Ligand SMILES: NC(=O)C1=CN([C@@H]2O[C@H](COP(=O)(O)OP(=O)(O)OC[C@H]3O[C@@H](n4cnc5c(N)ncnc54)[C@H](OP(=O)(O)O)[C@@H]3O)[C@@H](O)[C@H]2O)C=CC1
């Protein structure tokens with residue numbers, strides 16, 4: 175990639191897409207193509223083909239998807255599998271037809287079997303049963319990996335896939351039902367403090383462990399990989415994370431402290447825990463010369479400041 179390359183960021187208004195655009199602009203890339211969902215519905219193959227034919231992007235970051243936390247995944251399994259399969263099928267196929275030099279597909283660490291050994295190595299893909307709360311979403315993501323691999327094999331394309339751990343940062347979804355745990359807890363503790371509530375309810379038992387990566391680190395990794403590596407040299411896909419996790423209970427305590435809430439934490443064990451643990455083995459990206467640099471405490475503080483500036487009621 176050079177600063178004159180034409181680069182399409184699909185999903186540029188989301189958590190990941192917006193971080194990619196921020197970073198690409200900061201690095202001096204001048205031709206960044208973006209389209210809102212109203213302008214281009216990526217589930218529609220005719221619209222996607224038309225866009226690629228007209229714009230012929232050289233590099234494609236595929237960060238558009240139907241995304242949500244444990245509750246949204248459980249409640250809308252049909253939407254999660256249908257929309258994700260459609261978006262990725264259309265964008266990957268158009269990238270091949272209109273000769274994109276390279277594509278980077280965003281998967282997720284939920285592709286790995288629920289009871290796989292920890293940390294999760296790339297080799298563990300398809301070695302066991304998936305976590306049921308997000309199986310349809312995970313199956314769509316696995317299909318995306320396999321599609322990139324198949325196109326590379328049959329058509330000699332250069333399509334790569336990355337599997338990020340749980341992400342957070344500016345432009346995250348702070349909805350109380352549909353979001354992921356970290357933004358949901360920022361909002362819950364913030365509102366509890368503002369309204370003088372005595373406690374905050376945290377879903378599940380608090381014992382599941384999760385790994386969190388700041389989205390600016392993810393964007394940095396994606397651009398580094400897109401710029402420097404060929405799918406043939408890195409293998410079919412790569413984990414991206416910090417390699418460190420913590421129990422949800424400790425995450426809740428950290429967010430409570432950051433927000434300055436002095437009340438109690440109450441666990442609602444009627445809500446699902448999901449996967450007990452999913453910490454990534456990050457030795458492959460490490461060997462390629464990339465490491466996360468934003469610590470969780472600093473990242474939460476920065477995200478909380480962003481939330482206060484954009485969401486405070
Ligand atoms: N967030 C996380 O913790 C993780 C995310 N990922 C992956 O990273 C990628 C990006 O996720 P994230 O940024 O969090 O998601 P967001 O929900 O924040 O953003 C998704 C983006 O996709 C766009 N989009 C969705 N459907 C369509 C459509 N039919 N046509 C056009 N655009 C569409 C949305 O547009 P609009 O703004 O109009 O809604 C939005 O801009 C996904 O592939 C996700 O699976 C992987 C691991 C963890």
Ligand SMILES: C[C@H]1O[C@H](OP(=O)(O)OP(=O)(O)OC[C@H]2O[C@@H](n3cnc4c(=O)[nH]c(N)nc43)[C@H](O)[C@@H]2O)[C@@H](O)[C@@H](O)C1=O
Nearest residue numbers: 242243244282284308353354355358376377378446447448
């Ligand atoms: C990124 C990843 O995200 C999802 O998987 P998940 O990691 O299980 O998602 P989550 O962030 O929603 O929950 C993590 C843990 O946290 C607990 N938890 C406590 N209190 C709240 C709470 O208030 N909200 C939420 N959402 N969770 C809560 C919750 O019960 C669970 O034990 C999938 O979309 C999956 O497909 C995927 O890729």
